[in-house]
Amino acid sequence: MKILLIMISASFQIYWYGLDGLRGPVLSGTNFYMKRESLYNYSMHKGFRYHSLVEDYFTGFKLHCQGWKSVYLTPTRPQFLGTSTTNLNDVLIQTSRWSCGFVEVGISKFCPIIYGSLRMSILQSMGYTELAFLPFYCFPLWCFATVPQLCLLNGIPMYPNVSNSFSNIFIFIFASVLLKQIYEVLASGGSVRTWRNEQRIWMIKSVTSCLYGTLDAFMEKLGLTKASFLLTNKVEDDEQVKRYQMGLFDFRTSTMLLSPLVTIIVLNMAAFACGVYRMMFTGEWEKMVLQVVLSFYILIMSYVVIEGMLMRNDRGRIPPSVTLLSVIISGVFLSLGSVILNMY
Template structure:
C-alpha cells in the first residue's frame, strides 16, 4: 500500500455536509488528487474484504471487450457474518440480495446497495479525467464541484445515483460469488432494524415523489421493466397502507359480525384461495430454493408484517411532513454499539421488543384489536352454534 490517507468528516451547523454522499464525494476528490485510479472500492465501516480476488472478479466485467464500456458499477451482495440460524429479524435481507437483485441483473442491473461495490470513476464524473500535473488549482477546475459524483437529492444516495446512471445508459453488474467477497455486521435487534428501514424508506420514497420518479422520469430513458424495478423500490413504503387495512378491517368486520370473505360455496372463493395460496407458495419456494426452512419463511413473513405497519408507515409520515415543510431531513445512523445481551438473545432466537416504545404503539394496538375481535368472534360463533343445536333438538 503506497499511501494511506485518513479523512475526517467535519460537521458544522451552518454548513450542510450532505450525509454519506458528501463523505463519498470528499473521498473521490482526495483519491483523484492522489492517484486518480479509474476504479474505486466502496465499503461501509462495518464491512471488510473476505476474498482477496474480489478486485480481479470486478475487473473481469470492466475489461470484457463486448460490454465493458457500459458497466459503471460491479455490485457484490451484502453478506453478514453474525446471522443466526433462525434470523428472526430477517437481517440478512434474503429477498433483496438473492431474488430481487438477481432478477434485475438481467436488465440494466440492480440499484446500488450503498456498500460492497467497485465503481468506474469515469461514470460518476461523466467524462474521462486524466491527471497531468500536481497543480491543486488546475485539479480543482478539472474535477469540478461535488455534483459530478454521488447525488445529494436523497438520503438514499446509492439509489438516486444508480438510477440516474441507468437513465444515462450505464449498466450495473451484480456479481454473486460462491465465496463471500465482503462480510459485514447485521442488525441484531428489532429497534435497529426499524431505524434502518425507516431511513431507507424515507430516502427511497423521497425520490419516488420527486421530479425523478422512476415511472415518469425513467420511463423515457430506460426499459419499462427496469423502470418498474426502480419504482417498486421507490414506493415500497406504501405497503404500509394496504397492510394496515389488512390488519384492521377484517378484525373490525369479525367483531361486528360482517361477512367479508367469500363463502366456500361461492364461485369467487376459488379465485380468492388461488391468489392467496399462490403468493404464499411463491415466497415459500424462494426460501426453500435458497436452502432455507419453514421457520425462516415464517420469520420473514412476521418481520415483513411488523416492518410494514411500523417502519414503512413512519417513513411515509416522515416524507409527508418534509414535503409540507414541517420537518427537516435527518440522517438516523444505525447503532454500531454491540449489546452482548441482545446478541445472545438473537442467537437463541428470542424475539425482543426492547427499544423505542414509539415503534410499539401501532403493534400493541393491532395485537389488542386482534385479540378482542377474535374473542368476540368466538363468542358469536359459539352462541350461533348453540342456537342451531337447540333448534335441531
C-alpha cells in the same frame, strides 16, 4: 461499455437476479465494486448523491440514466464480511429512513416511472419504481390487519360463505401469494423458517417504520418537517447479543414505534376470540371463518410479539405500559369503528 459490478446479500437474490437482464440491479448499501470513472464523470456532481436518504439507490438510478450498466455478481465464496442490525429498534429506525428516502424519490421530479422511462427501458424504470413506492405496502397491510377484524367483532361478514364458490377466489389468492413467497425463499437457498422470519419482520416493519417513513416523506414534501439522516447503530452489548443468539426479539424501542404494532396484535386477539365464539355458539362459522383464519394467521406470525407482551420478564420484553396503552387505543378504535359501522 460502461459497467458497474454490484454484489449483494442473499435476501435480494430473486429481485436483483431479475433486474440483471435489464442493464443491471440497483446500487444497494454496501457489498459492491464500482468503477471510479462512473462517479468522476457524474455530470457536475462527483461521488454519491448524499442529499438523498437513500443515496445508494438514487446514485445508482442516476448512473443508469446516464447509460452505465451494473452486473449482479454472487460467487460461491463470499467477497465481503460485515455486520447488520440485530435489535428491533435499529431495524425500525433504519427502515424508517429507507422508506422516507424511497418515497421522497418517488414523489419528486426524479420519479422513476416518469424521469427514468425517458432515459432507460420501461421495464428497468418499473423496477426502480417498485422500490420507490414499496413502503406503500403499509396502507393495505393496515387495512388487512384492522378492517376485517373490526367487522368480525361487529358480526359483519366481509367474505362470501365458505360454501359459496366465490370464496375459493379469496382462498386461492391468499394461498398463491404465500406459496410464491415460500418458493422464492427456497429457490434462493433459504428454508421455511427463513420464510417465516422474513414474513414476520416484513409485517412488523410495514405497520410501523414504513408507515412513519412514508408519512415523513409527504410531510417533508409539504415543508412541515425536514428529513434527517440517522446513522444505524451496529454496536452490540453482551446482553443484546445473547438474546439475538437465543432467537429472542429485543423490544427496547420507542413507544411511538411499538404501540401501533401491539395495538394491532391486541385487536386481532380480541377479534379471533370473538370469531371463535361466534362460530361455536351462534352457528356463523360459514360467514366468519375466513376472517377468523386471517386473524389467526396474523397472530401466528406475530407470536414473538405476544410472547414479549405476556410471557417474558427480561429487559427486552414489551413494557407493560406499552401494552396498557395499546389496549386503550384498541378500545377507542373499536368504539369509534362500531359507531361508524352501525351508521350504515
